Amino acid sequence: MRRVCALNDLEPGEGLRIDDTSPPIAVFLTEEGTVHAIDDTCTHQDASLAAGWVEDCRVECPLHASAFSLLTGEADQPPARRPVRVHRAEVHDGEVWVEVSTAAPNLPPGVTLP
Amino acid sequence: MIIDQLEAPLSGSLMPTLPGHSYTDPDLFALEQEKIFEQMWNCVLRADELTAPGDWRVVTVGRERIIVTRNRRRQLRAYYNVCRHRGMRVCTEDAGNARTLQCGYHAWTYDLDGTLIAAPNLTKMPDVDRESYGLRKVAVREWLGYVWLCLAEDPPSFEETVLGEVSDRMGTTHSIDSYGIDGLKVGKRISYDVQANWKLIIENFMECYHCATIHPELTEVIPEFAEGWASQAGEKIHGAAFGEEVRGFTVDGSAGVSTLPTIAPDQDRKYYAITVRPQVFINMVPDHVIWHRMTPVSESRTLVECDWLFLPEVVDAGTDVSRSVELFHRVNEQDFDACEKTQPAMSSRSYAGGGALVPSEHHIAGFHAWVQEVLGG
Numbered sequence: 169m170r171r172v173c174a175l176n177d178l179e180p181g182e183g184l185r186i187d188d189t190s191p192p193i194a195v196f197l198t199e200e201g202t203v204h205a206i207d208d209t210c211t212h213q214d215a216s217l218a219a220g221w222v223e224d225c226r227v228e229c230p231l232h233a234s235a236f237s238l239l240t241g242e243a244d245q246p247p248a249r250r251p252v253r254v255h256r257a258e259v260h261d262g263e264v265w266v267e268v269s270t271a272a273p274n275l276p277p278g279v280t281l282p
Numbered sequence: 283m284i285i286d287q288l289e290a291p292l293s294g295s296l297m298p299t300l301p302g303h304s305y306t307d308p309d310l311f312a313l314e315q316e317k318i319f320e321q322m323w324n325c326v327l328r329a330d331e332l333t334a335p336g337d338w339r340v341v342t343v344g345r346e347r348i349i350v351t352r353n354r355r356r357q358l359r360a361y362y363n364v365c366r367h368r369g370m371r372v373c374t375e376d377a378g379n380a381r382t383l384q385c386g387y388h389a390w391t392y393d394l395d396g397t398l399i400a401a402p403n404l405t406k407m408p409d410v411d412r413e414s415y416g417l418r419k420v421a422v423r424e425w426l427g428y429v430w431l432c433l434a435e436d437p438p439s440f441e442e443t444v445l446g447e448v449s450d451r452m453g454t455t456h457s458i459d460s461y462g463i464d465g466l467k468v469g470k471r472i473s474y475d476v477q478a479n480w481k482l483i484i485e486n487f488m489e490c491y492h493c494a495t496i497h498p499e500l501t502e503v504i505p506e507f508a509e510g511w512a513s514q515a516g517e518k519i520h521g522a523a524f525g526e527e528v529r530g531f532t533v534d535g536s537a538g539v540s541t542l543p544t545i546a547p548d549q550d551r552k553y554y555a556i557t558v559r560p561q562v563f564i565n566m567v568p569d570h571v572i573w574h575r576m577t578p579v580s581e582s583r584t585l586v587e588c589d590w591l592f593l594p595e596v597v598d599a600g601t602d603v604s605r606s607v608e609l610f611h612r613v614n615e616q617d618f619d620a621c622e623k624t625q626p627a628m629s630s631r632s633y634a635g636g637g638a639l640v641p642s643e644h645h646i647a648g649f650h651a652w653v654q655e656v657l658g659g
Contacts, residue, residue, distance in 0.1 A: 181354060192405075214406065219399035221381040230382050230391045230400035278403075 183218035194218035204238035205255040212248035250274040296638040305479040305628035311581035320344035353394040361417035427464035466591035478621035480578040521552030531567035532605035538569040
């Protein structure tokens, strides 16, 4: 696992883009107080999910409104069809730790890993 | 022989008005939009028209269309309705609810705080600053339950301008506070599309010389209006007393609804009216408040929205307020009819030099002097 941010860096109901991983990941603190991490890039088109609207443990992509489950990564409706990867996230002593999934990411057309 | 109005000095009882072209010149109207409506605080909405996060409405201020919304923390926010990318209208309807403000052209997407949060390929353009390419912000305030906007780059102090004008005219702001306007609820709203210059509407509202002629119902309820002196004619506004037989501020003088609980004793059985420049009129009676907002559209057309505000329990109970509404609705129709019959004559050669103000209208000269000063003499 690796430390990605402090819990205090997160606002309830909002996401934070962590871009020193490849691909970037998004960390969310829900209004209910749970912490989640998923791939930051929408699987339909290049957009940062960290900027999306978080509600009911889902984040809605700001570009085309497919909402991804923070628990399973599945999209609820088109245009996104493929899930994002979910990363295990834990909070220890006010720090957020993430274990990045080893699965292959579902990146949108035109986005490639460096 | 034709008397040349421009050369004839008006003295004693009469003071001059603005010349006729002040009400008909499109260039002058554009200057008024620029120097008055796009610089001062404008009242645009009842705050309870936006309740949930993401509720939005588009309003007109001066020559601009402005999005007013509430962010996730329910704070009021206002933005120019212009996408920072290629300029398309971001909101293309009058009202809605959304989690983001997204342009329908290339999907540039802004959050409710105006920040650019997404656009196709935006993550590949890390040099694009999300704040500086956010929607352009407009200053917003809430006062007396209304949303006020100011487009000026450096907005004048709301306290010194709006609150200052009200307290100057009413004595202290406490006397308007005692009506509890922020806690009232709209019982009726009527929109009027008036084919007249906005200044004719303000001038009409400021004087009561016309009351005995065109407002028979109002003059029945407030007999002193037959003398021609408006509530706002003097240095300070005065409460105009109801007639002895009158029970309430209604079309037939019958009893109104529940009295506003915190009005002062000298506000009972009285009518007070005030103009808040440049586009608000507030009328206060013991059981309700009548609030006008003007939006000038052209040199010869002005939209007026009029709210009748009552105690929430009066509105929620479905109490019949029709006799209260009917009184000022008739006053509005009578006033706007007079303004519409005045507007066409403003371009007459007979009115080129303007007309006259009688003593009970002399305070309108102060409004004229203000307009001319703001426009640069």
